[in-house]
Amino acid sequence: MATVSYDSATRRYPGTEIAAVDQLNLEITDGEFLVLVGPSGSGKTTALRMLAGLEDIDEGGISIGDRDVTMVAPKDRDIAMVFQSYALYPHMTVADNMGFALKLRGEPKDVVKEKVAEAARLLDLSPYLDRKPKALSGGQRQRVAMGRAIVRDPSVFLMDEPLSNLDAKLRVETRANIAALQQRLGTTTVYVTHDQVEAMTMGHRVAVLKDGILQQVASPRELYERPSNAFVAAFIGSPGMNLATLAVAGGGVQLGDLVVPIARSASSGLSEVTFGIRPETLHLVGVADEGFELTVELVEELGADAYVYGTVSGSTGTQRVNVRVDGRTPPKLGQTVRVGVRNNAEVHLFHPSSGARLAA
Known part of the structure; x- marks a missing residue:
């Protein structure tokens, strides 16, 4: 587990004058579940990808724990990312998908099997370890993607709109499962969504972005009762x-x-x-x-x-x-x-x- 710090982190895409993320200063405490929320184009996914190392940082920096990772390769940042698209290997079983990163890392087979089995128990996937992704529902596939992240035992989980492909009922069920799982594991988590209801029901704190600029970061209750500006007031609440x-x-x-x-x-x-x-x-x-x-x-x-x-x-x-x-x-x-x-x-x-x- 670790803290995460954005220190005036800025990202400008080539050919554009306006920064996608502009001077972002944000401290995420050890074990915290922080949600980045905002409308389409607000910079929330770019901010997450900057933390993952998938986007360059043009100004400022990012630290994980006491280590500056601004110039560190993604694979060396000790993070695990859950994508919107699941990104599962269709020819592999659930167990192989979950353990693939550990195999690449050279972990012994018995260690891989043990970690996969433990993650499967946490996610209620034990009966499906021998199945291929095509034999699973959308919610089960998402849990496999989460299991693949859990087995790596990272310092930070990054989740990029992981529930957007699920139907409404399953979204409610799965977001409750994710929140409970994060509470149990205690791993620092940064979660991106455009759905403010999702943000309000999952995050310990919520960071609201607009046009690449951080508008307010606070607990869901404080955001609702004391929005810092008219944009947050209109955006938070359904x-x-x-x-x-x-x-x-x-x-x-x-x-x-x-x-x-x-x-x-x-x-x-x-x-x-x-x-x-x-x-x-x-x-x-x-x-x-x-x-x-x-x-x-x-x-x-x-x-x-x-x-x-x-x-x-x-x-x-x-x-x-x-x-x-x-x-x-x-x-x-x-x-x-x-x-x-x-x-x-x-x-x-x-x-x-x-x-x-x-x-x-």
């Missing part, structure tokens, strides 16, 4: 936070015919702010209660919960708003409902130009 740039007046901002009070210290010197509120902070209220009118345009029914998407019209223009409601009694399309704010303390404010969080 569905994302409601965001709208609204004028500041009368000690608050106006949403429809409701004035939501905000801290004067946060909006000092600003004529408008980017106002953010989570769908669960809003709720349906009675016609005589304090709130704003919402015209329902879409209802997503998810069983226990439902999400109502609609528009709010007022003197500040039209805003789109999403509200979480009881899935048993959701409103109808085209209906006008009244919506209130559960807790003004759960309102988020961001600078209208930079998007940075405004301290209350």
Whole structure:
């Protein structure tokens, strides 16, 4: 096991002026499960491949433990990588696939057999050791790929969107298995995904990237409750936070015919702010209660919960708003409902130009 350090690590692809990863500074502690997350093109896979030695580092450096590996060949970095495509040898059995790297390393046959058997027990693959990959399901193939990494007993596991080829149900099951396995092994793990739900449910900490720049690194709970900027606020959470740039007046901002009070210290010197509120902070209220009118345009029914998407019209223009409601009694399309704010303390404010969080 080992720590991992990115020290102003930068990667620029030839022919492009904008860095794919720009001055990345990130410390990953020994035994930590860190998730790199962001939209397509954010630089998360490039950052992982830089750590693996599969991408050059144009500026800065990367260390594993107390060793600078910036110029070290991939095979000498003591890492094991699990790819999106599984990358199994189709002509080999499960056991041979899992033990192949150990054989190349010259490990004795009995040692290889023992390590493969132990990894198979961890991954519930013991009954399938004599099968070829074509005889396995997608989830089983992914476990074989993980087993191949485990038997090498590396200092760091690297996982590049390993669940993206699985169906929705199997993804949920497998991500729980990966998180439990990492907890059991205690190996430092860097995991890349574009799926923020996956990131929030697996990582000890989550690092959010956008356009090659690290936006925030924190625990899933802190990312959700105190996003550092409007991008993180919108990206983290499913569905994302409601965001709208609204004028500041009368000690608050106006949403429809409701004035939501905000801290004067946060909006000092600003004529408008980017106002953010989570769908669960809003709720349906009675016609005589304090709130704003919402015209329902879409209802997503998810069983226990439902999400109502609609528009709010007022003197500040039209805003789109999403509200979480009881899935048993959701409103109808085209209906006008009244919506209130559960807790003004759960309102988020961001600078209208930079998007940075405004301290209350």
